[in-house]
Ligand code: SF4
């Protein structure tokens with residue numbers, strides 16, 4: 201019965217990174233830099249997407265955006281990527297978006313991205329949330345436990361200091377950012393592929 | 402009978418909120434001492450003191466979380482076990498305390514709402530519903546129809562998430578995938594509808610921001626899919642067996658622990674804010690058995706009800722100009738897991754003090770009661786059947802004590 205259902209539904213999976221469908225992206229990114237931002241995302245007339253919480257309170261047009269993630273130094277290999285996800289103080293929406301990477305809509309295994317339950321087997325530490333007192337030691341320890349070479353990818357506005365003042369890069373070295381509040385699954389995939397040095401065009 | 406719903410600290414005293422779920426009557430009291438209810442310590446952020454190991458016993462204490470153990474979020478449990486059986490357990494609160502309550506204070510209301518949405522993202526539409534119920538003095542009926550519809554869509558995707566997790570725990574691989582798919586598709590509907598996958602920015606002071614009201618038409622197809630999936634999942638004997646009798650909470654437990662939401666309703670106690678919310682006409686769904694299966698059945702039925710409510714609503718962008726209510730006011734909403742409470746003090750149109758209480762703060766304690774005496778392999782089934790999270794459990798209060 202279940203097998204028949206699986207077949208009947210046909211292809212559900214995203215074609216990203218070959219193609220990104222409009223369905224897969226939120227409409228809440230500012231398309232221009234606003235004059236001011238109550239959450240500190242605008243400085244000297246420049247919009248820092250890493251700090252934008254997508255609240256749509258500023259007076260500019262909003263829409264869909266890709267290509268926002270920045271990765272400074274990709275890993276020197278392009279095969280499979282092992283990721284350890286760590287929540288250091290999220291609102292839980294980022295956790296849901298990360299979990300949805302395993303849904304049939306995104307199925308990250310097709311891209312050879314695997315999540316591991318321990319930092320000891322991870323190439324990438326994927327961190328979301330504003331670091332709380334209780335989680336700062338855990339964050340540092342997880343980083344220490346990872347084998348070399350390792351990279352830290354930061355997820356979401358509040359991990360970049362947008363809401364609580366603290367940011368992840370105050371506690372561990374950071375190699376890349378995925379903006380959004382929360383970043384949608386395809387935006388997270390984009391960041392992960394960039395860390396793996398893979399083509400996202 | 403009144404349930405103790407929340408406890409905050411104010412001016413050296415305790416500020417308590419008591420709720421009668423039959424009538425909707427709420428009492429806000431100033432008390433010098435912590436009320437003598439089992440749940441009271443958890444409501445101010447402490448959970449029951451760690452269990453003493455019985456003399457001569459070989460039970461071992463262990464901690465589950467905050468990073469290890471597969472909880473997938475910053476939270477933990479302390480467990481006392483003989484290896485197989487859970488002898489005693491308590492939630493550890495505080496890992497998610499990120500001071501977001503302070504960011505709600507003394508700013509334009511639309512900014513306060515934007516921050517509140519990011520307090521608990523997957524219950525954002527419930528928290529903003531509760532908050533706006535507290536602050537709008539003469540609410541516009543049409544605006545609230547749409548807010549109610551949004552709250553029901555939030556319930557849909559969260560209920561789908563719970564079923565996805567339960568099916569996954571029972572290794573029902575295809576079912577878990579399909580329910581995950583339903584969750585994602587519902588988020589996409591919300592994205593089309595409001596411009597944001599979790600509906601952030603949809604509830605604004607006096608109004609609702611809707612981009613494309615026709616997006617909800619797509620829920621019709623999801624309803625059909627859901628019905629077929631439910632049928633097939635409930636036919637699986639392996640799945641049902643894993644939930645049956647697991648993490649049982651009695652009616653007496655619910656009353657004693659002031660449990661709320663799906664956890665209460667699954668044990669035959671019809672606590673549901675929608676039963677007395679003026680914008681609803683709703684009779685709570687209950688199930689008597691108190692186990693993980695009962696909570697699942699409550700959710701299955703509530704999904705049907707949510708679809709029904711949503712179908713009757715004309716989703717469109719609306720604005721109104723209600724007066725804001727100054728002083729201390731209470732707002733409630735029935736979130737997917739249970740009720741969320743906002744106690745808001747407004748001065749000159751801005752929040753000067755706020756208390757927040759998520760259902761998770763109470764219901765993690767109820768979960769611990771239910772799972773005590775069960776074996777370890779029941780843990781994920783019990784936990785996931787409650788649908789809680791620690792971001793919700795760790796919220797408390799902001800502004801001057
Ligand atoms: S945080 Fe909000 S106000 Fe600031 S730039 Fe982003 S959308 Fe605009």
Ligand code: SF4
Pocket residue numbers: 289290291292293294295328329330355356357358359363380381382383519522
């Ligand atoms: S970035 Fe936004 S969505 Fe993600 S955890 Fe922080 S507040 Fe929540």
